[in-house]
Amino acid sequence: MKIGxxxxxxxxxxxxxxxxxQGDYREETFLGREVLCFSLPNGAxxxxxxxxIGKVNAAAAAAHLAxxxxxxxxxxxxxxxxxxxxxxxxxxxxxFLEHDxxxxxxxxxxxxxxxxxxxxxxxxxxxxxxxxxxxxxxxGTAVTGDTxxxxxxxxxxxxxxxxxxCCDMETAAIAYVCEYAGIPFASVRRISxxxxxxxxxxxxxxxxxxxxxxxxxxxxxxxxxxxL
Numbered sequence: 001m002k003i004g005x006x007x008x009x010x011x012x013x014x015x016x017x018x019x020x021x022q023g024d025y026r027e028e029t030f031l032g033r034e035v036l037c038f039s040l041p042n043g044a045x046x047x048x049x050x051x052x053i054g055k056v057n058a059a060a061a062a063a064h065l066a067x068x069x070x071x072x073x074x075x076x077x078x079x080x081x082x083x084x085x086x087x088x089x090x091x092x093x094x095x096f097l098e099h100d101x102x103x104x105x106x107x108x109x110x111x112x113x114x115x116x117x118x119x120x121x122x123x124x125x126x127x128x129x130x131x132x133x134x135x136x137x138x139x140g141t142a143v144t145g146d147t148x149x150x151x152x153x154x155x156x157x158x159x160x161x162x163x164x165x166c167c168d169m170e171t172a173a174i175a176y177v178c179e180y181a182g183i184p185f186a187s188v189r190r191i192s193x194x195x196x197x198x199x200x201x202x203x204x205x206x207x208x209x210x211x212x213x214x215x216x217x218x219x220x221x222x223x224x225x226x227x228l
Contacts, residue, residue, distance in 0.1 A: 003040065003222040004065030004073040005048035006058060007215075008170045012077050013050045016215035020048070030064050033057075040223045051170070054146050055098070058170035062177035072126060072184040074222060075174055076214035079166035079189035080149050083159045085138050090214075091189045092130045093142035096120040096172035097162055100145035110161055120175035123184030129221050130188050140165025142187065144172035150193075166191060186221075188214055 007013045017036065025038035034050040047068060051061035058075075065073055085091060097111045097119055104110055112118050131137055143164040149155055158164040171187045178185035 001044040001225065002068075002070045003044055003046045003225070004062070004068075004070035005046060005218060005222070006051050006061045006065070006073060006075045006170070006174055007048065008051055008053045008058060008077055010050060012214070015213070016048060016219075019215060019219070031060060033061070040219070042223050042225065044222065044225065046219075046222060054169050055144060055173035059173040059177050062174040063181075066177060066181040066183055070183060072123070072186075072222075072225070073174060073178050074126070074218050075171060075185070075187040076218050077168065077170065077189055078192040079142065079168045080155070080193050081191040082143070082155055082164040082166055084140065085165055085191045087191050087193060089191045090134050090137040091142075091166050091191065092122075092127055092134065092137045092139050093166065093171060093187045093189060094122045094127055094139050095141040096122070096175040096187075097141065097143050097164075098145065098172045098176070099143040099158055099162060099164075099167070100147065117179060120172060120179045120185075122175070122186045126184055126186035126221065126225075129224060130186055130217065133217055133220055133224075134188065137188070138165060142171045142189065143167050144169060188217055190214055
């Protein structure tokens, strides 16, 4: 079995890299991005990519992992809080939408893609395992767009329109690729800010802390998988 891991931000990536470097691993590149290949305690292989921020980067990394034979893809990182969550809380997202995909001008619903699924779901088994490893974690909808949300008006729109729990810049793009590749996907996020006026500084502060331990949660999830 082979598990793919997608991480967008270098500060979020570094704790994973430091843990992997304690054992045997192989380093590769994909489109100039860092890739770490290593074994998990259950005998499965893992391939982790530092994809870079944004939907295009995330989708490219997910497509590479699908093409390289991964049986599941996992993601972790920081997210802005939209509703029902507080700074520092852990969220295991179970639905994903691209909030900046907009064909409403020609009659489609917000986020709707012609002749395609546009609300993607996390894999139930992976989600349940993450929740078991992170008691008290929240579940809900993650909305993704190529913008850092730091505007209360946009935050309130995402809450009202999509019943969003949190926002980020990668998860729905990964979920899209996994959906159409037929690969299970799950994501765990930590809330860094309230997506409001002080979101940028709150995010930077938490990102510099290197204390979220989400990488360890993802590795334990992957190591506990026997079948999918």
